[in-house]
Amino acid sequence: MTHSRNDAAAAATPPMIKFLDLAAQQQRLGPALRARIDAVLAHGAYIMGPEVIELEHALARYCGAAHCVGVSSGTDALQIAMMAEGIGPGDAVFLPAFTYTATAEVPLLLGATPVFVDIDPATFQIDPAHLEARITNIRQAGRLRPRALIGVDLFGQPAPWPALNDIAQRHDLFTLDDCAQSFGAVLDNIRLGRAAHATATSFFPSKPLGAYGDGGALFTDDANRAALYRSLRTHGEGTTRYDVQRIGMNGRLDTIQAAVLLAKLEVFDAELARREAIACAYDAGLADAVTIPARVAQSQSAWAIYPILFADQAARSAAQARMQAQGVPSAIYYPKPLHHQPAYAHAHDGTALPVSEAIATRILALPIHPDLTDAHIERVIAAVAQGR
Ligand SMILES: *Cc1c(COP(=O)(O)O)cnc(C)c1O
Numbered sequence: 001m002t003h004s005r006n007d008a009a010a011a012a013t014p015p016m017i018k019f020l021d022l023a024a025q026q027q028r029l030g031p032a033l034r035a036r037i038d039a040v041l042a043h044g045a046y047i048m049g050p051e052v053i054e055l056e057h058a059l060a061r062y063c064g065a066a067h068c069v070g071v072s073s074g075t076d077a078l079q080i081a082m083m084a085e086g087i088g089p090g091d092a093v094f095l096p097a098f099t100y101t102a103t104a105e106v107p108l109l110l111g112a113t114p115v116f117v118d119i120d121p122a123t124f125q126i127d128p129a130h131l132e133a134r135i136t137n138i139r140q141a142g143r144l145r146p147r148a149l150i151g152v153d154l155f156g157q158p159a160p161w162p163a164l165n166d167i168a169q170r171h172d173l174f175t176l177d178d179c180a181q182s183f184g185a186v187l188d189n190i191r192l193g194r195a196a197h198a199t200a201t202s203f204f205p206s207k208p209l210g211a212y213g214d215g216g217a218l219f220t221d222d223a224n225r226a227a228l229y230r231s232l233r234t235h236g237e238g239t240t241r242y243d244v245q246r247i248g249m250n251g252r253l254d255t256i257q258a259a260v261l262l263a264k265l266e267v268f269d270a271e272l273a274r275r276e277a278i279a280c281a282y283d284a285g286l287a288d289a290v291t292i293p294a295r296v297a298q299s300q301s302a303w304a305i306y307p308i309l310f311a312d313q314a315a316r317s318a319a320q321a322r323m324q325a326q327g328v329p330s331a332i333y334y335p336k337p338l339h340h341q342p343a344y345a346h347a348h349d350g351t352a353l354p355v356s357e358a359i360a361t362r363i364l365a366l367p368i369h370p371d372l373t374d375a376h377i378e379r380v381i382a383a384v385a386q387g388r
Helices: 003-012 022-029 031-043 050-063 074-084 102-109 128-141 161-170 223-233 255-286 313-325 354-362 374-385
Strands: 067-071 091-096 113-117 145-152 174-178 198-202 216-220 306-309 363-366
Touching (some): 022 031, 022 255, 031 255, 050 216, 050 255, 074 174, 074 216, 074 223, 091 102, 091 128, 102 145, 113 128, 128 145, 128 161, 145 161, 161 174, 216 223, 255 306, 255 374, 313 374, 354 363
Parallel strands (some): 091 113, 091 145
Antiparallel strands (some): 067 216, 198 216, 306 363
């Protein structure tokens, strides 16, 4: 290609659509956001200030859980929940092979062993039949104690909790819902937050309910667990600050992040509705060109991610390049299942996980933030569908 043709192509490219547009969201939130932050600057209670308590109450009310405990990140939420159960060496923690790295990192940090489970090829959620088979394997091998299940609500959709809870109950497993991507999603007319013994979520800026920094929360209906979570997030403190009852961590949610989240919670339902409308527009525009995401039965997604499937890796690469040339961004969640990660491979027992491996080569995420315009949506659809 000559230099002049390159220049012509560059000039013709419309501006890049944003995969995530926090600047547009900040503008839309307007003075309410500033007022919340200014209130924190005025009272100065940066650690465990009144906004943290207000947010915990608001979030518990929002999802119907009895208790909410604000923490420093989604990863720390998972870790505190596992620490509270005393999970450690010799314990098997079942979790999907196709998820964000943090889900497997936490049991490994605590000395436990993650047992990777394959996923459903249509919904990408953990496969209950394979979970049951993996628990049976581990019991028969006799080396590890089956202790816990971390079910991940992947991409905004709920995991199949009725089936997971049935299995967990029969095998006496602690259930932890990794809801980092899916706070706000609904299953069987109930918001996530009560689907498992405990639910962990993340307020990382790109999540459906995102802060302007790190943050997370734990939800539970169990008062004893909630009390342990509060103790563990503040160095294992007892009834007074310098009474250390257990080994804990510095895992508190910042007051300023709580203030940002209180402002964002006001518009959260409208944002979820906009994400749903974008997903439906993509479904209608793309169903003939690619595999559109299957819905988990009886659920409403929070649409953290809109994933499509191509026939193979070559088709995905070609589409990504074509989209990029037209100013349409995309992302691969996840290019590698966790049992193929160099840091985690040693923990894997070699069980085949063919669905996770295949999906990793075919999946692609389209932009789905609430500030996409209808014109943006049309451009995304045209870029993906063209050349099929
Ligand atoms: C983002 C994410 C986490 C971790 O949340 P952080 O707040 O970034 O620590 C854990 N699990 C899943 C599935 C996630 O997507």
